[in-house]
Amino acid sequence: MSRSIRTGIASAAILGLVLTGCARDSDAPAFDDIEPTMWESMSNADAMAMTAVLPEAMASDAEIIEDMLGGNISDLEIYGSLNESATAIRLGEDEEPIMSFFDDEVYVSMEMMWETVGSLFMAQAPADQVDAFEQMASEFEGKYLDVSEDYNAMSQKIDMSDLLEEMRSAAEEGRADEVTGFNFDELQPDGEYARLDMETEETGWYYATQEMEEGDIMNGQVEKYIAIPTDRETPRLDQIREGDHKMEFFWNDEVDIPERPTEDQLITEEDLMEMAP
Secondary structure (H helix, E strand, C coil): CCHHHHHHHHHHHHHHHHHHHHHHHHCCCCHHHHHHHHHHHHHCCCEEEEECCCCHHHHHHHHHHHHHCCCCHHHCEEEEECCCCCEEEECCCCCCEEEEEECCEEEEEHHHHHHHHHHHHHHHCCHHHHHHHHHHHHHCCCCEEECCCCCCHHHHCCCHHHHHHHHHHHHHHCCCCCCCCCCHHHCCCCCEEEECCCCCCCEEEEEECCCCCCCCCCCCCCCEEEEEECCCCCCCCCEEEECCEEEEEEEHHHCCCCCCCCHHHEECHHHHHHHCC
């Protein structure tokens, strides 16, 4: 056999392996087959972040947060550790947290406090005190109030591991979870392979609540679906989509771990009383 023929056969064999490997990635597994691995992989992660999610546990704060975001929670991010109690909420990437939770400690930013009570103060204040209130608000910038004693930590505390566990339990019970409001039990078993982001080469498997034809995801024909990167070893949620509402998920090194406010960032109720006009 000539070298050129041998080379041609070897090249064809290698190409066949490459194409077969690509086919394994591009052929989306049935969701029932990948789902147990997905939940296990997410539970084994070190950190997690979610955007545009407003859990039921935050119902009492929902109106305030939505007012701060102009009624659109797409920039809201909940993030933190899955190994320890360190969870925070912020109003956009790289922003400082408006609330943070560490074991039984709860801190609220003065920005959020001012959003809660400042408008009431301003409405009731005589005209000559409005400037004093505005000055007071500027001095609170970047400060936090320890509300641990007043906050009902048992029913309202936010913890990343608890949020993920609620999502997983709800999926196993066939109901919508209290975190995203999504019901994973409604997903069709067959998925579609497509790019996750048109600006990158990263690909994913898409699973929808409706039956899909090839190209439906890319053509915008699907309203309600999830996306998982093409990773059979550690598949994790990348996004959940319901109409125009998109929830994104980030893991491990992509996630900031919250830190407790420093002493110079903390103020007390006595500080508030002293500064109030």
